[in-house]
Each structure stands twice: as C-alpha cells, then as structure tokens.
Amino acid sequence: MIRLEGVSKEYAAGRPAVDNLTLEAATGEITVLVGPSGCGKTTSLRMINRMIEPTSGRILIDGRDTARVPAATLRRDIGYVIQHAGLFPHRTVLHNVMTVPRLNGWGRARAEARAREVLEMVGLPGDFGRRYPGQLSGGQQQRVGVARALASDPSVILMDEPFSAVDPVAREGLQDDILRLQAELGTTIVLVTHDIDEAIKLGHRVAVLRQGGVLAQFSSPADLLAHPADDFVADFVGRDRGYRALSFQHADVPVHPEEPVRLGQPLGRRSEEWLLAVDDGSRPQGWVVPAEVGEGPVRVEHLHRAGTVAPVDGALRALLDAALSSPSGRGVVVRDGVLAGTVRAQEVLSVIQQAPRPDGASIQGPESASATGQRP
Amino acid sequence: MIATIWAWLSDPTNWAGAGGIPAQSLEHLRLSLIALLAAALVAVPIGLYVGHTGRGRVVLVNVVSAFRAIPSLGVLFIAALLLLPHLRGNLAFELPSLIVLAVLGIPPILSGVYAGIEQVDPAARDAARGMGMTGWQRLWQVEVPCALPLICSGLRSSMMQIIATATIAAVVGLGGLGRFLIDGQANRKYDEMAGGAILVALLALVVDIVFSLVQRAVVSPGLASRGRT
Amino acid sequence: MTLLGTDLGEVAEFAAQHAYLAGVPLVLGLLISLPLGWLALRRRWLYPPVIAGTGLLYTIPSLALFVLLPGILGTQILDPVNVVVAMTLYTIALLTRTVADGLGSVPDHVRQAATAMGYGPVRRFFAVELPLAVPVVSAGLRVAAVSNVSIVSVAALIGVSQLGLLFTDGFSRSAMGPIVVGVLACVLLAVLFDLLILAVTRVLTPWLRAVRA
C-alpha cells in the first residue's frame, strides 16, 4: 500500500503545486490520478519515487517511510513508465528491458531470460529484442517501456500518461494489456492521465485533482460518475456521464426470442419486417430487408451491419446501445457469441428507470442543475 | 608545375632521414595527437559536467564562440615570444606551440561534448533516473553513449584544427610537415611548398577517415538509425 | 596615431583588406551553397556525397590550400585571389550542410500549402522555403564569418597583405605590440561581421520579432 500523508510541494513559495494531499493507493489495485493540465498529477506521482522531494508530508510504501530509503535504491524497486517511453536509443530492445535487473545485480543470462519473458508478456516476442527503439512504432516503444518497468518484477509501478502519445487504436490495446497484466500479476499501479475515459476504464479507484494539487474526489469509477462531489468534478467527468455510468450497472432485461434466417439459404417466409441473419453456428451476422433478398438465398451483400451486439449479461450501457443502434429497433444479445435473443430500448430504459438511483442525480435543485452539466 | 611537384615528392632524398617525409609525417601526427589528448583531458570533463548538470552553459557557449574569433597565428606568435626566452632545447620549440595547439583544440571538443549530452532525449534521462540509476550510471550508461556521435565529431574537428595549426606552427620552429611549407617559402622553392601542402592535406584526410571509422565502430547502430528503417 | 607602437593608419588599411578577403568569400560561398544545399535536400541520393565532399574541403589545412591554389589556378602566389578562393571553399564547406538542414527544417505542411496555392518549385523556394530557413542559415553564416576572419590572417605567411602581417612583422622584430594589436583588430572585425549578419537577419525575419514582442 502506498500512503501519501499530508504531502505538499511548493516549487515557488506560497504557490503549492500539490497541497496537503492525503491518499491511499491500495495494494494490488490500479489507482488513477486524473485532473486538468497543471493540477499537480505528475508532481504527486514523482514524489512517490522521490524524483521530486516533497516540501512537507510523508509518503509510506507498505508502512516504510520513503524518505528513509536512498532514492536510487527506492526507485529500483518501483517500475516507472513515462509518456514517450524514454527508451535508451543506443541499446537494443532486449538490453533496454535488461537494464533494471542488471542494475539490481542480476547476472547477464538471468536478466536476459527475464527480459525475453516480459517482452513476450507485452506482446513483443523473439525478433523484437534485437531491434533498436528507433525501429519500432510509437505503440511498440510504449510496450517496451512497460516491459522495462515489469522486468525486475516490482510490486509497485508508476505510470505518467503512459499512452497519451499513442494513436487511439494502439492505446485501446495497451490499456487492455495493462488491465490483463495487472490482474495476472497483482501489481500495485499508480497511473496518471488527463483522460477521464482512460481513468474510468483502468482505475479501481480514481483520484480527481483540481488546480493547485487539491484532492477533489477519490472514489471508484462508478461512484465518481454517479456522485460527483462538486461542480468541478461533475464538469470534469463530462456531459454524458449519466450514460457512461451505465457501464457499471447490470440488471436483468427481458430477452425476446428472435427467429433468425440463415446466411446462404432462402428466407423461407414472407415478412415486412427486418430479419436477423446468422451463420451456421448461430452467430449474428447482420440484418436483412426481405424485399431486397427476394427469392434467392441470403447473401453477404444483403447484410446491414449497423447494429452493435451486447452480451446477454452485459452492462446496461451495452444493452441499450445494441437496441439503439439496431436498424430494426431490436437489440441483438448473445451468449458466448451465439444468438440469445433481442432486447427493446424501452424495456432497457424502464429497467434503468427502476434501478436504484444514485442519490443526488435526481434532485433538481438550482445548484445541481449546473452540477449535472446543464449549463446555460 | 605538376611535374616539378611530382619530382619533389618522388625524390628519394626527400624521403630519407630525420627531416624526410615519413619522419615529418610521424612528427606531425605525434604532436597533433599529444595536443588532442591534452585538449580532450581539459575539454571532456568540463563538457560532461556542463552537459550533465546544466550549470555554466551560458559561459561555455560564449567562451566557445569567442575562441573561434581568435586568430591562431597571432596566439602562436604571442606564446612563442612569451615562452621562448624561458625555455631551452627542444622544449623551446615544442612547448609554446603545443600549448597553443591544445588550447585551440579545446573549443570544438567542449561544444561537441556539451551539445551531445544536452541533446540526449529528456525522456531517456528521466527514465534512467526513474529506474534508479545513480548520477554516474546515468552519465556513463545513458548520456555518454547517446552523446557519442557529437562527441566524436567534436574530436574530429578539434583534430582538424590542430593539424592545420600545427602546420602553421612550423613558423615558430615546430617540426612536422609544416616545415616543408615554411622552409620552401624561405628558400623560394615552390615544389617543396606544394609537395608539403599536398602531404599535409593527405595526412588530414587520412586522419579524418581513420577517426570516422573509429566513430562508426564505437557509436551504437541504434543512434545511427535515428529515423525508421 | 599609434597604439602599442603600431601605426593605426596602417592597421586600418590592413583591416580593410582583411574585411575584403574574409567578406567577399562569405557572399560568394553563400551564393554557391544555396543551390548546393537545395540540391542535396531535394535529391536524397545527392545528400551524402555533397555533404561528405564539402566536408572534406574543410579538412584541408589553410596554409596548404593557400600554397596549392596558385598551382591549380595558375595565379601568382601573392595574388589575393588565392585567398578569396580558399575562403570561399571553406565557406561552402561550412554552409552547404547548414543550408540543406535549414531548408529541411521548413515544415512539410508549409511547403505543401505553398504548392497547393500554386507556387512553382523555384518561386516557392524564394518566397517560402528560403525566408523560413534564414535563421538556421544565418547561424551557419555567423560561424563561417568568424572563422574566416581568423583563417585569413594565416595568409600573412605567404605574404598576402592583411591584419596577419602585423603578426609576422611583430614576430620578426620580437615586438609584442603589433601582434596584440593585430589580434585585437581581428577579434573586433569578427565581432563587426557578427553584428552585421545579425542585423541583416533581423531585417529579413520580421515575423520572429513580431512573435517575440
């Protein structure tokens, strides 16, 4: 567990970058620091491995005051990942990853074996080890950065906007990998981002900081969306937080049986309505308009693929989205990829309506009007 | 013209003895390397210090550009006039020139080392610190290897400066290939002057090529492939 | 008027000759480096040979070049043209790479916008690329100017008249005065060149001042 106790940092006297911050990052969890630019996220993070010395306050890791440990020793036990990866351009990928184990006095062979292992874990097997950082894409470099932090198997990893310089598709992949690796290894991660979506996706707990390094709210993502502590947090969390909060809500929604047609076979019945086409394994493929198919078999060209597909036990957000995006108005739900039936938007909505409300969200006082983002 | 120069260059008597072409080439090389070593001993630590700590960079940048404006011939003469009366024997001819050679060789190395360290990717330095490297480890494992291309080119241009100035220094009595130019001038023998000039140019060229080969050997290929492959 | 036993009228005359020998090559070298650097940048395969070739020029020690040029050009050894040519070669050696890198530093989107507006390659070069490369080229020019002033004095060893003659003259008479005056005059001249280039750069790049202000 990492505990910040009344930690402050003043670069210039009288204007604190971080002000009396008290925070606990639980062992084996991802704690995210999020907030607008310049609010002191990086400063807070870097005080944990003493890249920046606090002006006052204490930082404890598993009860041990970090100020009592020599800075270099402390840092060798803490993984560190930064925005542009900061790989050493003159070392191969393999040697980059071997750096910390070697600093810790491991033998070459052992360090190398470990480096190959972690490179594999982040999805960069074999041949990548021989390359130089300049020969990798930005996303791959960031993976090496993560591998380098994992190499000495630290119990704590600090990450400062690790994915913000990576394109959105690569970023999703990296985020998923971090979630998977963290779950596997149980590493304690403190991650800084300015992207609230990333915070909500990755964090077990999210700390929202405001300008001057003041903690505005520290809670679970669901709680953050449901109960923003004040105007600032509400504003920061964003307009469609009501909708996003559904990502964390699960409830039973009535599933209607759906009579599908099979791809490659004739319709076999007349209908004015949209029909759902499935493949031989009953996996949904898309919607068809009977008039367009005519007498012949249903072919791929006939498919309308607009609708999204939700798992039957998915979050309310996915279910509602499936219903809203479907051309037929019937949202396709699957169980293990196989068609389970369809849901209706009204019914999902009425489930949402009946679900226990986050208190406060329904209060329509003049103050919370702005808190819910309905600004003039 | 070319025939007379060739005649001088191919005359075996010019290749023999202590004042012969091989001996003077070696002498030129020896003096230049001594001066380079002395210059490097001063410039490299200062450049590393300024680059690593960022302290005194304004002073350094200004000193380097001020040095460039000082005419080497003038300082050579000043050093010779100041020191000659106090020195005896061989040292009298070598020491003043060597000092000037070394001093003039300092600025290119200084700016190469400093600029090399300075331009190391801040993210790489930050990562090195964050993973628990000490100051020395960062310097030797990250900053110096990343700065090597610029350190090497600093050493190369310093060596070129030294070889050129060593040629001129023949006028205050220094040995080396410059002797042929200065003595030829004194004896109004253009073939000797031109032959010496060709030899000096060749020496400089060969040294530069050797240095570039060394550079290629010591600089990590990861730094060469800066862009993408 | 004299300073440290040196006639200042003579110094002024030497300084004028020195300025000519160092300044003219600066202009000539710039005029030659511009197309060379542009070519090296535009034709990628030309970059290594052009940069390496001009770089080699710089390895030739100045005294050797002063001595060899008369043989190559067919001029008298005392002819100032030798010095002008030699200094021009050094200027090219220093500037070509700077020009190539300076032009290369013009952002691609600017170049493409200019093309999209209908600039041909030549007009685009003069209207867009060259002005934007001015700061980088000017930095290179300043280095070349200062080193030219210093190198020209070496030509005194072959008897070409300029401030360097104060050095040879002083040394032959074991008189420190003229040498010190000569060094000071050289440094002063270098500073003047530097200021001149800075002033011209300022005039040519009004947008930089506007941003700073």
Ligand SMILES: Nc1ncnc2c1ncn2[C@@H]1O[C@H](COP(=O)(O)OP(=O)(O)OP(=O)(O)O)[C@@H](O)[C@H]1O
């Ligand atoms: N070395 C420093 N010296 C002086 N002030 C600093 C220094 N580092 C940061 N600050 C100031 O401290 C405040 C917090 O900076 P910090 O880098 O922690 O912000 P951040 O939340 O990480 O911002 P961003 O999202 O832009 O990275 C800012 O106002 C910044 O200007």
Ligand SMILES: [Mg+2]
């Ligand atoms: Mg930051």
